[in-house]
Amino acid sequence: MTVLTTEPLMVETPTQLALREFHPFEASGARYVYLVPSAGIFQLDEPSGAILDVLAQGPRSDDEIVGALGQRFSEETLRDGLTELQQIRVIGDVGAPREQVVNDLPPEGFPLTTMVLNVTNKCNLACTYCYEYGEDKIVDTTCSDQPKFMADDTARDGVEFLLKESGPLKVAHLTFFGGETLLNFPVLQDTVAYARKRAEEEGKRIEFSLTTNATLLRPEIIEWLAENEIGVTVSIDGPKEVQDKMRVFHSGKGSYETVQPKIKELLRVHTSRPIGARVTLTRENLDIHRIYKHLHEEMGFWEVGFAPVTTAPDRDYEIQDEGYVRMLAQFGELARDWLEHAVENRHHGFSNIKDTLEEIHKGVSKAYPCGAGLGLMGVSTGGDVALCHRFAASDDHNFGTVADGIDRDKQREFLEEHHIKNKTDCHTCWARPICSGGCYHEANTRYGETQAPNLHFCTWVRSWTHTCLEIYGELSERNPSYLARFDA
Numbered sequence: 001m002t003v004l005t006t007e008p009l010m011v012e013t014p015t016q017l018a019l020r021e022f023h024p025f026e027a028s029g030a031r032y033v034y035l036v037p038s039a040g041i042f043q044l045d046e047p048s049g050a051i052l053d054v055l056a057q058g059p060r061s062d063d064e065i066v067g068a069l070g071q072r073f074s075e076e077t078l079r080d081g082l083t084e085l086q087q088i089r090v091i092g093d094v095g096a097p098r099e100q101v102v103n104d105l106p107p108e109g110f111p112l113t114t115m116v117l118n119v120t121n122k123c124n125l126a127c128t129y130c131y132e133y134g135e136d137k138i139v140d141t142t143c144s145d146q147p148k149f150m151a152d153d154t155a156r157d158g159v160e161f162l163l164k165e166s167g168p169l170k171v172a173h174l175t176f177f178g179g180e181t182l183l184n185f186p187v188l189q190d191t192v193a194y195a196r197k198r199a200e201e202e203g204k205r206i207e208f209s210l211t212t213n214a215t216l217l218r219p220e221i222i223e224w225l226a227e228n229e230i231g232v233t234v235s236i237d238g239p240k241e242v243q244d245k246m247r248v249f250h251s252g253k254g255s256y257e258t259v260q261p262k263i264k265e266l267l268r269v270h271t272s273r274p275i276g277a278r279v280t281l282t283r284e285n286l287d288i289h290r291i292y293k294h295l296h297e298e299m300g301f302w303e304v305g306f307a308p309v310t311t312a313p314d315r316d317y318e319i320q321d322e323g324y325v326r327m328l329a330q331f332g333e334l335a336r337d338w339l340e341h342a343v344e345n346r347h348h349g350f351s352n353i354k355d356t357l358e359e360i361h362k363g364v365s366k367a368y369p370c371g372a373g374l375g376l377m378g379v380s381t382g383g384d385v386a387l388c389h390r391f392a393a394s395d396d397h398n399f400g401t402v403a404d405g406i407d408r409d410k411q412r413e414f415l416e417e418h419h420i421k422n423k424t425d426c427h428t429c430w431a432r433p434i435c436s437g438g439c440y441h442e443a444n445t446r447y448g449e450t451q452a453p454n455l456h457f458c459t460w461v462r463s464w465t466h467t468c469l470e471i472y473g474e475l476s477e478r479n480p481s482y483l484a485r486f487d488a
C-alpha cells in the first residue's frame with residue numbers, strides 16, 4: 001500500500017472491524033482511496049483491496065478476514081495489511097464514532113494574505129449576468145452611500161491595513177477589482193507606487209494583480225502593467241459570437257471587436273507575468289472546447305479558467321442539469337489533455353484542473369470553502385472591509401474599515417457560524433474536505449444566506465472531484481516528480 005498524503009496513527013486492534021469513511025477511485029489500473037475527513041490519499045495493494053472487499057459485506061473480526069482471504073495471501077501479509085489500514089483509518093472499530101471534521105476554528109489574528117480593493121463600482125459594460133446588474137447583486141450601487149470611485153487616501157489606508165494584517169508574512173497580495181478597474185487608473189498607479197515603497201520600508205513584498213474587461217486597455221496602461229509586473233486576468237467569454245451574447249456595452253453593442261486588438265497588444269507587450277482569461281459559463285455558452293481553443297491557442301492566453309454563472313434559480317441563462325452534464329464531459333476531456341501534457345512536463349492552460357489538483361495534493365481538509373473573511377478580504381470603494389470582493393459594501397457582511405481595522409468579534413462570529421461542523425447537510429458527503437459547502441456569495445444569491453451549503457452544485461462538485469482524483473492518481477504513477485510543482 002502506498003501512502004500519497006496524510007499521517008498514519010497508532011491503533012489498538014479492535015474485535016470487530018468495519019469500513020470507515022472514504023471514497024474509492026481507480027487510476028492507471030490501481031485502486032486508491034480518498035480518506036474523509038483527513039483528505040489523505042492511499043494506493044491499495046492487492047491484499048489491502050481484498051480486505052476492503054471483504055469488509056464491504058459487513059463488519060468482521062481480524063481472524064474472520066484472515067480466514068476469508070487465507071488461500072490468496074499469507075497470514076503475515078494480511079495482518080500487516082490490517083494494521084496499516086487501521087493506522088490510516090480506512091478501517092476501524094465497528095463502534096468508533098464518525099469523524100466529521102478535523103479542523104478547529106482558526107487562531108485569532110490569522111494573517112491576511114490577499115486583499116481585494118474594489119477601486120470602482122462602475123462598469124462601462126452591462127453584461128447580462130453581472131452581479132452588479134443582475135438579481136444576485138448584494139448592493140444596489142444606485143442607492144448605496146459608497147462612492148463610485150475609491151479615493152487615493154482610502155486605497156493608501158488599504159495598503160497600511162494589508163501590511164499590518166498580514167502580520168509575519170513576508171509576501172502579501174493586493175488585487176484590484178471593480179466594476180471595471182481601469183476606470184480608476186490614476187488610483188491604481190498611486191496605490192502600486194505607494195504600496196511598493198511602504199512594503200520595502202516594512203521589509204515585505206506585495207504582489208499585485210488586477211481583473212479587467214480589457215475594453216480600456218491602451219498602450220501606456222499596458223506598459224505600466226508590464227513594468228510593474230501586475231498579474232492580469234481578463235474577463236472574456238470566448239470568440240465573437242459567444243462574447244457578444246452577454247458581454248455588451250450599455251448600448252447593447254457586443255464588446256469583442258473592441259477587446260480583441262487590445263488583448264492582442266496586452267499579450268504581446270506584457271510578458272513579465274502570465275495573463276489569464278476568466279470565462280463565465282451560461283446555459284447558452286457551454287462549448288468549452290471551442291472557447292478554450294480560441295482563448296488559449298488562437299488568442300494566446302497562458303491560462304483559461306471557467307466558472308458557471310452565479311444566479312438566482314430560473315434565470316434563462318442559468319445552467320441546468322443537462323448543462324452540467326455537458327460541462328462535466330468537456331472538463332473531463334480537457335483534464336485528460338492536461339494530464340498528457342503534465343506527463344511530458346509541458347504546459348497546458350486549463351486552470352480549473354490545476355487548482356483542484358493543488359488542493360488535493362496539499363491534503364487540506366477544509367473547514368471553510370475559501371479564504372473569505374480569513375486570509376482574504378474585500379474592500380469597498382468607501383473603505384469598508386468585507387468578507388470578499390463580491391460582498392464589498394454589503395452592510396451585512398462587513399468586518400470593519402481599512403482605517404479602523406477588523407472587528408474581531410464579528411469575524412469570530414462569522415467563522416464560528418460558517419464552520420463545516422454547522423453544515424449538517426455536508427456531514428455525510430465525501431467531497432467535503434475540498435468543497436466545504438461552496439462559495440458564500442453563491443449561497444447568498446441562491447438561498448439568501450451565506451451559511452447555506454450550495455446543494456444545487458453537489459452532483460457537479462462530486463463528479464468533478466472524482467475526475468480530479470483519477471487524474472491525480474494517474475499523474476502520481478506516470479510522472480510523480482510533476483507533483484512537486486504543487487508544493488510551492
Ligand code: SF4
Pocket residue numbers: 425426427429430431432435436437438453454455457458459461462
Ligand atoms: S455542498 Fe454538497 S458537495 Fe459540497 S460538501 Fe456540501 S454536500 Fe458535499
Ligand code: SF4
Pocket residue numbers: 369370371372376387388389390438439440441442
Ligand atoms: S465567497 Fe465566493 S466569491 Fe468570495 S472569495 Fe469565496 S469563493 Fe470567491
